[in-house]
Amino acid sequence: MVSEPAHSLITVERLTRHYRMGPQIVHALDDVSVTVRPGEFVAVMGPSGSGKSTFMNLLGCLDRPDSGRYWLDGQEVAGLSSDALAAVRNRSIGFVFQSFNLLPRQSALDNVMLPMVYAGVSHAQRIERALAALDAVGLLERAGHRPTQLSGGQQQRVAIARALVNDPLLLLADEPTGALDTATSLEIIGLFQRLNRRGITIVLVTHEPEVARFASRVLHFRDGRLIDDLSQDAEVAA
């Protein structure tokens, strides 16, 4: 029996996820084992179809593995009910998506408050915490704007504020700069780095080496397998 190592935030053991496509079985994720300690900033890289998103969805408790085990902050996730998984996604994890996924008819403030709706936070506290989160991403003065009134970079900052607002242990970002130009990408990655310095653990998928440079560790996937796990001296954002 594998036991969960001390002082790790994420431990996955022989994690496997496959899809049956007719007679063929696609090994989207194949026997992946990895440990992430609190405070790490991990970049996940690999060619298209290598299983990065599959891996992130499993870490984010949006999907269940076919085999293997997963501990998040010392708790084994496999046994949890669907409601308990929802609570984990709500309190322990923050998600950032490539396409932002903001509700278009709601203000930045309302979008940031959304996770607290499901956390049972009082209305007064919601506003206070959402404003603090918007402040942390440098968008306090845009709180009343709708997504359509914001640039791509600003929209992604709102999405990051939303991911942070319930004070999660872990921030998961699947190609958060994929829809942004280079300059804006660097701004966003700088923001991630500052948040990481303040203690939050980050796992971030990217295709761009210039984004991955800011991480302290890079995981390389190919054909559903983890083929490389490198620690590096992170470049410091301007």
Add this chain to the structure above:
Amino acid sequence: MTAWDALRAALDSLRANPLRSALTMLGIVIGVAAVIAMVAVGAGAREQVLRQIASLGTNLIMVGQGSIVRGGVKLGAGTASSLTEDDALAVLSEIPGVVVTAPSVRWGLQIVAGNQNWGTVLFGITPDYMDARDWSIAAGHGLSDVDVAQANKVVVLGQTVVRNLFGGGDPIGEPVRVFSTPLTVVGVLAEKGQNTQGQDQDDVIFVPLSTAKRNIPGMAKSNPRFIHTMVVKMRDGADMADAQAQIRDLLRQRHRLIPGQDDDFWMRDLSEVSATRDASSRALSFLLAAVAAVSLLVGGIGIMNIMLVSVTERTREIGLRLAIGARRRDILVQFLIESTTLSLIGAAVGVALGIGTAMGVAELAGWPTLIQIDSVVLAVVVSGLIGVFFGLYPARRAARLNPIEALRHE
């Protein structure tokens, strides 16, 4: 997610497509408005009938000569001239609880005044008849016991007859003729209006019973004590069914009918009239309920349709909500509250429209309407249930979405 959060989300989503939301509500609006307006009209009509019946008096029993005719079928062979003034006296003296018996004869005829003539109905009556049927005098005076005893040639006219014979003029003291008998007008009846069957009650003339018998050709030839009907007025609170049974026994005995033989008279109290009214208004209510049920059903299907569209359109939003910690139950409740909000707003508009329609009908058509608070409550509750019922399937579809696929949805 609190109910308040769900309500806000629902209202936001309904505001996003105002026209679509309004059109979706239309079925519920019409259904609810129909229920409320029609119940109001029905209740108003029933109230009016009840008031008319109360004004006639519910403690009256009508007894008539001849057999009962029901639904066009004559039941039993009544002998003519079977009912007499002596029967009326016997009922008054022998049946406990009887206050008044008022014998009468009636005859359709022409009445002539100057060069005007008018077809109307003559009643030969005693003064008790006025009391029993709640007639009062508008001008002049009524018929007296002396008029009856002496067979005086006097007449009291109904308002319709006055209008048609004298126009605006004062008829008191004027001569009129029925058949070839000259009569003097001594009084005018107070207006009664239409009865529950819509007949004009003011198209009548009253003469003393004795005068009618003596002067109408052919009347009372075989039996001078003969009458057509008598009105029996019971004291308030009398048991009407029991009184009818006693009157029936007494009359059968007086007419020497053997057991098994049919009655040669008919009898009816006014509560029977109200019972048939009740039955027909129940049938009407049933029809209206069916109409309302169909509109509400169509409204419900419209809601279900639009909610399915909404779930498809907002697949990504649902995926996002699941990803940031919504439980499946939260999504289910959110969409249920949205569909219920839709139906309840429709119900609110329908209530306003229904009350407006009822008031409009009262104003324009002159029908009495009575808004029934029960119908408002029922319509709103049923609308809410429709919102839940027809929202359930779309809401379950939303709640069962796979978050990963939902987030990838275009």
